[in-house]
Amino acid sequence: MSEKRIVLSKKICMLGSFGVGKTSLVRRFIYDEFRENYRSTMGVQILQKIVSLTKDNSFGIKLILWDIAHIEKFNRVIKNYFRGSHGAIVVCDITRSQSFQGMDIYLKPYLEMNPKSKLIFVGNKIDLVDKNSFDMEQLLQISKALKSPFITTSAKTNENVDELFNKLGTLLVKAE
């Protein structure tokens, strides 16, 4: 297969509270693997993957994923990692409502630094709940208010993971 021609390179931040599955989503997307017990991320972990933009795989967008550790009080070092970001994946654990209630801690400084950044809201760990019984109203409202798409995923069962990153890729290209 011929190599994709990279036309864009974008910095993406993975945002979300502790243990929502940011690293799991990234590892599933990049290495197609899942572990039940990940160690929590220290500082920042950076990985990259190229997402195809065309059906024939001839063009691609390079996503540099900054998997940023969640800490209770975002400090300046962590804030610095947000700089120059083109997009963010805001991950919530749909089994824990606290994970999306405290979203402001990281989302506010992120948007202050990158007001034009594209966002995607993710309800992760969908495999753990009954899809019909889960109330996503709160998350939907937030994503609607910020004019950003919302998607439910499971890093464990690989549900919607590729779709998530492809969607982000398309969103970034459309913004160009």
Place this chain on the structure above:
Amino acid sequence: MQSKKDRPLEALRKIILHEDELKLQQLEKELTALKEQIANKESLISSLDPIITDLLERKISYSKQEMAEALAPIMGDAIRHQIAEAKDDVVDALYPIIGKTIRKSVAEAMKKLVETVNQKIDQALRRSLFKKRIQSKITGVFTGELVLKDAMPFQIEQIFLIHKESGLLLSHVSSEQAGVTISQDLISAMLTAIRDFVSEAFKTDKDQELDEIQYGDSKILLEMGHYSYLAIVITGIESNQFRDDFHRLSRQIHNRYYKPLRQFDGDITQFGEMPKLLDRFLQRYDTKQAVKKPKKSKPYLLYLLLIILLICLIISGINRVPRYLVNRKIQNKVMAKIEAIPKLNNQNVKYRLSNGRLTISGTVNSVQQKEKVDSLVHTIEEIRSVDNRLKIRDLDAFSREVISQIRQQMSQSVNLRYLNPNFIVEDDQVIIEGKVPSLKTKRDLGYLVSEISGVNIVINNLEIHKKNEFSIESAKKFLSDYIIYFDVDSATIPDKENEKLDAIFNYVRGLENIKLVIKGYSDNLAEADYNLQLSEQRARSISDYLTAKGFPDQNVIVEFYGEENAIASNETEEGRAKNRRVEFDIVYPE
């Protein structure tokens, strides 16, 4: 009862056995004494001590192996037990003996190593030192530096051009020798994360940056520009010239790609030509490649062709040389005339001479300059005609554009935004005049101007304020730009306001003999007394923050006004948010 008959027998027995009985009694006494001695351990040890020592010595000297085998299991167990029970005691007991022995051994080994190294260096240097000394005299570089450079040849392994904000890789080149195993994009991002981390974690001044990372024999040198930075992985010892070249490369990139870098949004195709530029820089220092070039067989055919070509050139040149020499002479005259015109940048003027006809093109600053050029070249006898195509540059527009760019850049820098120096733009030269508080500010501003596209020469005539001369007005103006806002009913400084406070701290700590006035305010949501108290708490929070960072406590004046002096309407939430604030002012004590 004994019979009469037994008496003689008894008497006889006494006579015969008397001595034996006495001996028996004596033996019984001794046996009892021995039993007592065995039962009493202390007494037994003191009795056996002189004998056992002697006995063991004899036994060890006659059958050492046998003794060792016999004692090993017991001693082993005893040592293991002792270590398990009281490790520290064992260490303490052994340290004076073992520590001393180890120290002695290490000292001896080091001594031998130093001697060996000295010998090797001496042998190696003796051969080349003479040559190096001569080289040192010629180049002015210290002999030691030349020797070290030889021992550790300099090589650029990789060059990364990285977008400063996002950490995205804009361009990358590497030498053939470089072992690249990790994606360069990840290296770029990680370097940026490290740079960000270091500058935040260890920052002492806003403008300090990480400029070098060393690992083993390699080094990563970082050169910061406004929108991008260069990271060069090198081995060996770099020269001072290299540092200058490295800085120049960064400036060159910024000058050439100013707009794409400023507006970069992930489109890496804009930097398609960048690898060539970086590669040229890499090749300039690619010493290893030069050394490692394989010897090829001599291309005799090529030599022959070159000789034929050379002969052809010589034949054709015989006719052309006189014409060339004449043209050259005329060109020198033209050049001398143009250079004599004041305030004209001769680099912007191009001329071509063909059969006595001079064509002049390029840009000059005024009609007068164009006419001056025209009249001067007409005085050269050899020129038959002049085609003057010089264009007049719109200096005002250019000057306005440059100054606007400088001001825009200054407004983005916390330390420079309050300054109001005078800029004089002359062609590609900018003269900066005015006063600044420190040498650092002078340098920073000079550097900022030099980075502006189209500026090649910066004359930095900025003067540094003498003590107390610094304008109180400019300090007040600077501080008036900073207002710290608080949440409803809170005196806790919101995280987002820390950056402003750091800027204020960096600014005021450089000022001498001043008092910083911190004024607290509130909205009108609660009772007036409560609001007054809250405004005091807000002002004190700010004071605590600044003094914790090192601003002298005695130079702070805390004032609080409650809901008074509102700067916005308290009728709306938006207005109230503006009133929940702390403002700053500065005074010189009487």
